[in-house]
Amino acid sequence: MDNLSMLTDLYEFSMANGYRQTITDEQGVFDIFFRKVPDNGSFVICAGLQQVVESLKDFHFTKADVAYLRSLKLFKENFLDYLAHFQFDCKVTAIPEGTPVFAREPLLTIQGPLLQTQLFETLLLNIMNHQSLIATKARRITFAAGDKPIMEFGARRAQGPSSATFGARAAVIGGCASTSNVLAAQKFGIPAAGTMAHAWIEAFPDELTAFRKWAEVYPDNASLLVDTYDVLKSGVPNAIKVFTELKEAGHKPVGIRIDSGDISQLAKGARKLLDAAGFQDAKITASNALDEHVIQSLLNEGAPLDNFGVGEKLITSSTSPVLSGVYKLAAIIQHGDVIPKIKVSASREKLTLPGLKQVYRLYRANTHEAFADIIALSDEVLDHPMDVVKANPIATERHQSIDQYDAKPLQEAVMDGTTVQADLPGVFDIQKYSKQMLQEIPAATQRLVNPDEYPVYMTPRLAQLQEKRGLQEKESVR
Numbered sequence: 001m002d003n004l005s006m007l008t009d010l011y012e013f014s015m016a017n018g019y020r021q022t023i024t025d026e027q028g029v030f031d032i033f034f035r036k037v038p039d040n041g042s043f044v045i046c047a048g049l050q051q052v053v054e055s056l057k058d059f060h061f062t063k064a065d066v067a068y069l070r071s072l073k074l075f076k077e078n079f080l081d082y083l084a085h086f087q088f089d090c091k092v093t094a095i096p097e098g099t100p101v102f103a104r105e106p107l108l109t110i111q112g113p114l115l116q117t118q119l120f121e122t123l124l125l126n127i128m129n130h131q132s133l134i135a136t137k138a139r140r141i142t143f144a145a146g147d148k149p150i151m152e153f154g155a156r157r158a159q160g161p162s163s164a165t166f167g168a169r170a171a172v173i174g175g176c177a178s179t180s181n182v183l184a185a186q187k188f189g190i191p192a193a194g195t196m197a198h199a200w201i202e203a204f205p206d207e208l209t210a211f212r213k214w215a216e217v218y219p220d221n222a223s224l225l226v227d228t229y230d231v232l233k234s235g236v237p238n239a240i241k242v243f244t245e246l247k248e249a250g251h252k253p254v255g256i257r258i259d260s261g262d263i264s265q266l267a268k269g270a271r272k273l274l275d276a277a278g279f280q281d282a283k284i285t286a287s288n289a290l291d292e293h294v295i296q297s298l299l300n301e302g303a304p305l306d307n308f309g310v311g312e313k314l315i316t317s318s319t320s321p322v323l324s325g326v327y328k329l330a331a332i333i334q335h336g337d338v339i340p341k342i343k344v345s346a347s348r349e350k351l352t353l354p355g356l357k358q359v360y361r362l363y364r365a366n367t368h369e370a371f372a373d374i375i376a377l378s379d380e381v382l383d384h385p386m387d388v389v390k391a392n393p394i395a396t397e398r399h400q401s402i403d404q405y406d407a408k409p410l411q412e413a414v415m416d417g418t419t420v421q422a423d424l425p426g427v428f429d430i431q432k433y434s435k436q437m438l439q440e441i442p443a444a445t446q447r448l449v450n451p452d453e454y455p456v457y458m459t460p461r462l463a464q465l466q467e468k469r470g471l472q473e474k475e476s477v478r
């Protein structure tokens, strides 16, 4: 990661400078969470922690950064000096990447000097909102594709270079098998994959010559794009001619890609022709503005497709392009005393969760079947049975009783100062872990349309604290 310490909103510097002049001893505790799941889904796949850790570990300001900030004529010298000698001194706990998470759960909590914790808001949200959004979209798309591999093809349509590269990382966390983005492949150890563009076909006098020349250069990697002129009349018959020549020379053709038209009809026609010519093993890849709904529809129609290349709809999460994760102050620690903090705004839905907290996944006793999550204060022991309250302040039927469960804490220690305490696994290990975690949550919460709600509760103590602190803040403005 580049040094991104200056990638923040001006107001973070303004507040941090202000804290330096006013309340210098306080520690801040901030939580990252979201309230709404993209695409009306029920869960988000948490992603971005590795880049959060890398950027915090290396958080510093160069001489040029400090000179620039000085030139704004907003900040005191004691603050600029603090930045010039910045030493990261916070503790970070977080839910591991790949975990399916739900609204209002603290995905990441950071505790440390208030000035420092304030400064990280914009950068941490930028990283986690982006990667979690794309990992979640990728999970929807790979869910629709079942066991058929998805190649991530989005670099050309991503919103800028870094969205392309970190988006490809997130796409793999969400289940994609490979990427066409060579930088992402190199950086994160993802298989680099791809076929050819229409330009290759157009560059030669005719399609057959173009296919032959490709096969000469890549005899063992002949995946031919068959839709430049006419898939069934020209593309597939020409591909079969070249595949036959390759076979005679002892090579195994890979397959074809269809990138336009009615993919289902074309794939069915192509499959017949390929099979009749003895190329039952040749794979059919589809691309062209695919998303989870088009893929599901193609497979429901029985389209004989083996792979999908998915670009713009995945890399931009175009049908739901924002994950509105927020970074909220949960407590101030003053001389060792924890003072829980809450935001009470006009909309009850935006009520925050005060205090130092932990999230638990609740399993039916002695099984791997998760049925709910619960947010507790971090010093609490969970009761059996327990009267719990939905974390969503505007949910109906908020009160429930739960019993006979096993609880697994989700947040784990990640950083203590610049010491990294958590494992930061490679992307495919994260993908594997993510799949295991998804198997544990009910199938009905994972369907693409109108998924069941997965309950997220608070313990009675946390609910009481939220109510009490909320009322206190309301009283204070009377």
Ligand SMILES: Nc1ncnc2c1ncn2[C@@H]1O[C@H](COP(=O)(O)OP(=O)(O)OP(=O)(O)O)[C@@H](O)[C@H]1O
Pocket (backbone or CB within 6 Å): 259, 260, 261, 262, 263, 264, 265, 287, 288, 289, 290, 294, 297, 298, 301
């Ligand atoms: N059988 C099908 N069922 C559902 N959707 C399909 C089917 N075949 C193709 N699609 C999708 O329909 C959309 C429009 O396809 P169409 O071929 O009209 O695209 P286009 O972008 O106009 O074509 P081109 O790429 O040649 O410009 C694409 O998202 C494509 O993936």
Ligand SMILES: O=P(O)(O)OC[C@H]1O[C@H](OP(=O)(O)OP(=O)(O)O)[C@H](O)[C@@H]1O
Pocket (backbone or CB within 6 Å): 153, 154, 156, 157, 197, 198, 259, 287, 288, 289, 290, 309, 310, 311, 312, 313
């Ligand atoms: O549609 P996506 O999911 O983003 O997948 C990637 C697209 O990128 C290429 O298109 P190209 O840039 O050549 O444009 P065109 O095929 O639309 O003409 C490729 O042929 C796919 O259609």
Ligand SMILES: O=C(O)c1cccnc1
Pocket (backbone or CB within 6 Å): 153, 154, 180, 193, 194, 195, 196, 197, 257, 287, 309, 311
């Ligand atoms: O390799 C491909 O086929 C490819 C890569 C990027 C975008 N479209 C297609």
